[in-house]
Each structure stands twice: as C-alpha cells, then as structure tokens.
Amino acid sequence: MSSTQDRDPYPDALRACALLVVVLGHWIATLPRLEDGQLVATDHLLAVWGSAGFLTWLVQVVPLFVFVSAAVSADSVEKRLREGAQRQWWALRALGMARPTVTYLAVLTLLALVSLAMGTRLLGLFNTSLTVHLWFLLMLLTVQAMLPWCLRMDRRFGLGAVAGLVLVAMSLDGVRGGVSSFADLRWLGDRVSSASPGMAWLNMLVVWLVPQQLGIAWKRGRFRGVQAGLALLALGAAWLVLALGSGYPVAMVGVALAGNNMLPPTLALVGVMWLQAGAVLVFEPLARTLLAGRVLGRAVAILGALGMPLYLWHKLAELPAAWLGEKLGLPIDAGVPGEAGFWLGRLAWIVLCMLMVAPVIAAVVAFELRRVREVPAMADWKAVSLGGIALYAGLAMALAWGAWPGAVAGLACVAFASWRLRLRGGNG
Template sequence: MTTPTPVRDPYPDALRACALLVVVLGHWIATLPRMAGGQLVDTDHLLAVWDAAGFLTWVVQVVPLFVFVSAAVSADGVARRLAAGEQKQWWAARALGLARPTVTYLAVLVALAGIAWLLGGRLLGVFNQSLTIHLWFLLMLLTVQALLPWCLRVDARFGLGAVLGMVAVAALLDAVRAGVSSPEDLRWIGARVAERPAGIAWLNMLVVWLLPQQLGIAWKRGRFRGAGAGAGFLALGALWLVLAMGSGYPVAMVGVALAGNNMLPPTLALVGVMWLQVGAVLLFEPLARRLLAGRTLARAITVLGALGMPLYLWHKLAELPAAWLGEKLGLPIDAGVPGEPGFWLGRAGWIALCLLMVTPVIALVVRFELRRDREVPVTDRRLRIVVGGVALYVGLAAALAWGVWPGAVLGLAAVSMASWQLRRRSGAL
C-alpha cells in the first residue's frame, strides 16, 4: 500500500514567490545608472542619494518574510528527518541545492571576466561588486536552516517563549552596543546604536535572522493564527516602528554601508518590520486562499515558485546587458535626481530593460538546469558534509567580499569543491 502524497499548500508558495519577486524588483529600482558622454560610468544606490527612500524599504525588505515562510514549509519534513536520525543529510541536501546553481552562476561571471580582460570590457568593472552582493542571502539562509532542527526543539519546549527570548537577546545586544547604563539612555538607544560600531552586536546577524524562522515554526504549529492575531501583529509592528524611529534608529531597513543602518548587523528596528509582515500574512490569508483556489493564479504561482531561486540568483546579471542595450540605443537610462519629475518614469524604463534582458537569461538557465541530473544523491558522511559546508561558506563569502574579480574566481573553486563533497560519488557535479 502506497502512502498518498500530501497536497502542497499553495499559500506559503505564493508568499515565497512574491517575496523573491519583490526583492528582485527592489534591487533593480535601487540601482541608479550614471551616464557621461553617452556611456555608463558608475552606479549609485537609491538609499545613498535619497533619504526618503528609506520608508520604501519597509515594504521591499521582505527577506524576513521569506525566512518565516520557508521555516513553516520545512518544519514537518525536518521533524520527520529528526525522528529518522537524518538531520545532517537534510541540511546537506539544502546546501547542495544551492551550491550547484551557484557553480553555474559563478562560472558565467568568471567567463565574463575573462572576456572583459581580453577585450577591454568596461561595463563589467562598473557592475563588479553589484553582481555578487546579493549572495549574502544564500549565506544567511544556509546558516538559519542549519539551525532549523534546533529551533524545532526550542519551539517544542518553550513555544512562543522562544520568540520572546530571541527578542530579549537582540534587545540586550543592541543595548550593549548603545552603551546603555541607565533607563534614561533607553530613550535614545536607536541614535546611539547608529553612531557606534557593532562590536558584540554582530551576534544579531544570527539572533535576528533566527527570529522569523522561530515565528514560522510557531505559525506552522498553530501557536497563532487568524485575522485577530494578524491585526494584533500589525498593531505591534506599527507601534514598534514608531518607538524605534523616535529613539533614533535609521529609517532604512536595507544597508548600503557597514554602519548607520538596520541591516549590518540587524537591529531591533528590523524586528518591527517582521511583526508587520507576520500580521499581513495572517490578516490576508482568507482572501489569498480564495484567490488561489482559481486555477489560473495557482498555475502562475507554481511557475513563479519554480523560477524564484534562479531569478534571484541571476537577476543582477541582467543589469549588465540592460546597461549595454541602453547605451547602444541611446535610451535615457541615466537615473537623474531622485524625487524630481520623470525620475520614476526613468525607473520604469530601467526595470523594463532589466526584464527584457533577464527573460532569455532565465530561459537558458532553466533549460540547462533541466538537462542536469536533478536527483543527485547526497552524502551521509559527516566529514564530507562539514568540508563541503565550509567550502560553500568560503566560496560565497569570497564572491560577496571581492566581487567578480577576484571573488568569483575564488568562489567558483570553493563552491565547486562544496558541490563535489556534498554529493555521493555516483552523482554528477
């Protein structure tokens, strides 16, 4: 007797797909091409030149939402793996699933770097760091998912107390960073955090990103649900952000520097956005499920979900041919001055170019990935999993830190090693 395959819940898939789509569009909006003499000479970041754009990040910073939903989707499967003693193989499979397409991406970047070196390519130098900066997400995702089994155990023992504990630890780390020594200091904790080096608060790179994962597990376990809980989370998030801004925390929830932002490392202000996102998930769930009951939207979500990670991995590369095409056709791709008339029309044109360029890229990538062996056996040897995991972290970190050159070259070697170590010998790279 065969066990029936469980029906996949379309709502979490829709949330994850939409979250990745928002991230992609947000990255394209934030890239501001700068022209001189008809050629692209540099790029700015929207947040670096327009302070008011910080409020937009309250909407487009949806990485917490992705972590929240991913934890809810994975919770039952990981629990079964834990019961079967297959915890390490689960993470190895996740790591391998990220390593293999990343090998392809880095290999293309290395090839482009070689072509640019031979032919004197100019645009690759302009986009050098931009083409790898988004790999930070893979590093964060690998880390929190490695701790998903631990989070499941913590939820089973403490319930929502685990969430409160993480918030308390994050608050303590921010307080230490701010040098809080009296209740009066709490009034301006945000301003003090923004002015001071992170120090021990770098631990919030782990604590704060574990928080949406812990919330996702609690949601899956039914510890909160319904429109009433959603309204409560929305009210909490709104009040949280008002108090955070009043204490001097930066407005932007995306960082463009190593200091003075809510991302590097994450701060208590970012937690306010998490409350808002969880509240929206709960409040709009009935309406979303009714819409997803229709075949057309459900199919679109299925396709978008399948393309989500390839689109995230490759979307920054689309900016390179978009800039080239804009130059060749003489299109007004220069971003101009944010806030002035015509700025958003120019942003729409830039996004249209990026969409035009990313379409054939994704088509080629998907065709290539479909031709590969998708069911590569994963190793169950602890040493190889550790070596593969370390190599994957090193490779992603190298590309993130040093861009296409020399980061992608070093990263390709390390991530290829990770892919080789994480699979069984019978699998293909």
C-alpha cells in the same frame, strides 16, 4: 506532502511574492549614471532620495522569506529528526544552492576574463553589484542549519522561544549602545548607530532566527487568524515608531547611505518582522480564495520553480540592460526624484532588465533540467562538513570581492562543495 496537489499554495505564493519584490527592489534601487551617452557609474536610490528609506519597510522582505521557509520546512525537518537524518536534509539544501551557484560563478568568471582581455568597462562598474545578493544564501544556509534546534525550542517554550530571541537581540543592542540604565533606552537607536558593533555581530544570527522561530510557531498553530494579524501589525507599527524615536535609521537594507539596520541587524528590523507576520495572517483568507483559481495557482507554481534561478541571475540582467540602454539612447539615467522624467527613466530601466533576464533564465533552466539530480551524502559527516565549509568560503569570497576576483576564487570553492556534498559511490 505526498503530492503537489497536497501542497499548501499559500506559503508558496508568499515566497513567490517576496522573490518578485526583491528582484524589482534591486532593479529600482540601481540608478545608472551616463556621461556623453556612456555609463560611468551607478548610484543607489537611497543616496539621492532620503524618503526612500521608508520604502524599504515594504521591499525588505527577507524576513518574510525566512518566516515562510521555516513554516514549509518544519514537518520535513521533524521527520528527519525522528529518523536521525537531519544532516542529510541540510546537505540537500546546501547542494540545492551550490549547484546552480557554480553555474552562476562560472559565467561571472568567464565574463571577468573576457572583460580583462578586451579592456571593457561595464563589468567593472557592476563588479560587486553582481555578487552582493549572495549574502542571502549565506544567511539562509546558517539559519536553516539551526532549524532542528528551533523546532526543539518551539516544542519546549512555544512563543516564549520567539520572545527569548528578541530579548537576546535587545541585550546585544544594549551592550553595543553602552546602556547602563532604563533612561539610556530612550536614545538606544542613536547610541547603537554611533557605536561599533562589537558583540552585536552575534545579531547576524540571533535576529534572523526570530522570523524562523516565528514561522515554526505559525506552522504549529500557536497564532492564527485576522485578529492576531491585526495585533501583530499594531505591534510592528508601534515598534517602528519607538525605534525611529530612539534614533534607529529608517532604511532596512544593508547600506550606509541612509543608516544601517542590517550589518548587523538591529532591533528596528524586528519591527518589520512583526509587520510582515501580521500581514500574512490578515491577508490569508483573501489570498486562499484567490489561490483556489487555477490560473493564479499555476503562476505561483511557475514562480516557485524559477525561484533560485531568478534570484541568482537577476542582478546580471543589469549588465546587458545598461549596454542596450546606451546603444538605444534610452533615458535610463533620469536624474533624481523630483526631476522631470525620473519615473519614466525608472520604468525604462526596469523594462530593460526584465527583457534581459528572460532569455537568461530560459537558458539557465534548460541547462539545469538536463543535469542529473544528485543525492546528498546521508551519513558521511566529513563530506557534509567539508562541503559546507567550502560553500561558505566560496560565497563569502564572491560576496566580498565581486565578479573579479571573487567569482574566480569562489567558483573553485563552490564547485568543490557541490562535488563533496554529492553521494559518490555510496561513500560521499
């Protein structure tokens, strides 16, 4: 794209909507628990409301984000492939994640050290919650590194590449479930859910490549229109009915509270991918009409610019929201669904989180805008490799160990990655 005027607003709007759904979904899922007016723990919505598993079919929008990101990036990566500079493209993506993550982990490190020194309790209650969302950055880095390969697969096989990935994912689930005959497929979900992942951990890559491959095919015009969208919606609905009938869990998030279709991803999650791709096509005519208006277009542009900061920092808003909720005596602990005041408590919690995240995002954006934009190393394979390894290691440590000690250990690695991925003195 040569200018912002030439940029297609529809994919940007889809990513902005996906981002808002993720943020609100995370806040809704967190249930503060108070005793004598003090926060003592946090529950997960799925732990107290079984039917919430069906809501995850709507709020698990990571496949949509991968789908749209692939479509948006396809032309840029094709150009890099022709120029032999695809490594720089991935380094730019990695650097774009590493630099703001350094700031986030630095703040978590400071909070952890202050909390240890003062003996405060709130950080401990939110410790792993403050870094759990970093899994998405690890996954996105990995699948985007595979974009050149996915583009070649699309050129050669078209939609057959999507079908091939689904068959591989199906085979891995079959191996996990010990399938030896067609009769075993009837209870595949039960068998998969009760077995250890083993080789099926490969689906951590294969399943997430499905929406990426599908997004490339959409960009290349291999499927278009409302009719194709309705067909995908029907496929997704039938897929999910069969998946649940065979025993796969309902919930599409990475928790064991209502089953687990995420660690590693299962065939059931693919059904959500069909639904989301179908919805993209069905709502496209209406969305493009609405996006022609100046107000909505500006809102999408603003959300797009705030995407990375909002995703990184939205979980941190829960910490001051809990503190303020305690001090003001607000009904942030509203029991369980069905009890009086539950949804009022949810509303109070979400409003608090929104109020707390706004000044944080404003400060972060102001800080990031003052930083000099760096260019990633173009040809130094060693710089890109070391930077990439350090970034993976830092994110993994923060994800596994939480704010303490994960953020402290992860900060060193991610800071090194940010430094190593930048072009310094022309030699990386």
